[in-house]
Amino acid sequence: xxxxxxxxxxxxxxxxxxxxxxxxxxxxxxxxxxxxEANPAVPVNEYGREYNVYARDEDAAAAVxxxxxxxxxxxxxxxxxxxxxxxxxxxxxFGRITYGIxxxxxxxxxxxxxxxxxxxxIRLDPDQDGDERRAA
Numbered sequence: 001x002x003x004x005x006x007x008x009x010x011x012x013x014x015x016x017x018x019x020x021x022x023x024x025x026x027x028x029x030x031x032x033x034x035x036x037e038a039n040p041a042v043p044v045n046e047y048g049r050e051y052n053v054y055a056r057d058e059d060a061a062a063a064v065x066x067x068x069x070x071x072x073x074x075x076x077x078x079x080x081x082x083x084x085x086x087x088x089x090x091x092x093x094f095g096r097i098t099y100g101i102x103x104x105x106x107x108x109x110x111x112x113x114x115x116x117x118x119x120x121x122i123r124l125d126p127d128q129d130g131d132e133r134r135a136a
Contacts, residue, residue, distance in 0.1 A: 048096025055103040063103040064088055070101040085111065 036042060053070075055063035071078045071090030078090050082105055091100035 045096075048093075048098065050091075050098045050100060052100045052102055055101060060103070060105060067101050067103050074099070082108075 055066040057063040067088050074092040076090040076092045080088050088103040091098050
């Protein structure tokens, strides 16, 4: 494991695999921006796009701390909807691109899994959705 100093001046642990993923993500975003700039005929989403990262830590306190840390770096307000069964998140918009970090509490994850647990058991009849090609 490597340590580096983050934007707040605090030492931060960085896993080498994370550096590779980070490098590939940044390079990919730059390549996409260059491509779109060089090809004005290629459409873009009129309303922008979201780039969400999920704080995937088994320890809820560590996940919340990660959201708090990123929110501070972004200069963004934390949105805490956990009391209503929601998420703990922060986001900042750069032009029409929004970067967000989200912690999904375990209870919310479990509720979602229970809610969608039947999804593999329900199938529409081929003609029920009005798609003639499927019915044939």
